Amino acid sequence: MADTTPLWAVAVLPLALVLLALGTAYADALLSGGPRGPGPGREVLRLLVQQRRRTNAADAPLTRLGVVLLPVAAVLAAVVLPLGFRSVSDLPDGIVWFNAMEALAWAAVWLAGWGPNSTLSLIGGYRFLAQGLAYELPHMLAITTAALGAESLRVGDVVDAQSGLWFAVWMPAAFVIYLLSAVAMAFWGPFDQPVGRDVAGGAAAELSGVDRIVFLGGRWLLFVVAAAVSVPLFLGGGHGPLLPGWAWTLLKTAAMLALLVWARRRVPGVRMERYVELAWVVLTPLAVVQALVVALVVLNR
DSSP states (O other): OOEEOOTTHHHHHHHHHHHHHHHHHHHHHHHHHOTTSOOHHHHHHHHHTSOOOOOTTOOHHHHHHHHHHHHHHHHHHGGGOOBTTEESOOOTTHHHHHHHHHHHHHHHHHHHHHTTOOHHHHHHHHHHHHHHHHHHHHHHHHHHHHHHHHTSSOHHHHHHTTSSSOHHHHOHHHHHHHHHHHHHHTTOGGGOGGGOGGGTTGGGTTOOHHHHHHHHHHHHHHHHHHHHHHHHHHSOTTOOSSSOHHHHHHHHHHHHHHHHHHHHTTSOOOOHHHHHHHIIIIIHHHHHHHHHHHHHHHHTO
């Protein structure tokens, strides 16, 4: 069971996630455009002085709610994320909490696309709903499989259950499915159709200035948190030789982020209908089989 961190960690957590997201964004920018390519810092400065775009009959409060809700959901999802063996809040149903915050992010993207009363942003919101329906079931099955292996919904108990063997070793299908669905949940890399260029930015088409900064920043936070949660669920959390638990957690998280950023440059974009077909026909049955295998192992312990 993970120990609860001091109260001050509640304030430090968002800052730590922002710094980690900025570092990942800069690394991605270097791979995209080289050392002289436009980094996220320059883009932020450009958006800060950009005139706010307005559309006819827009629902501004609904749009702002969706924009703000995205980074908030990402930070709330991270409260059960242990650094080593300590987390801000090791909830008894932490895995359910994490998945619920992902669903909240799902609603946030839809609101941000619906609110501006624009065809292109609405299409982006619908794309995210279609993508979400395709990834959510295998995603839930994957994280439930990790909980089944530990016989607990507490993230700290999942980490403790991997003291001898990481779940990624004997649950490889669940691990891969989790990574695919987590990247799709953050509509990142090959799964970025909700903000695709073919619809002028999709759900973010009508967002400008600070609104766009917060929305895109929330997208990066969501990606970082999704990658980081794979460490306690499948990669043993803080377990490892020689180094302290918090160091192992950071190293494993950095490795996962590096792998996903690298893979983004090697994997082409996935068409929506192909991914939906893959999710329903391949990933969901595979996740069910993996869960059944884990259940049989647990029953015969």
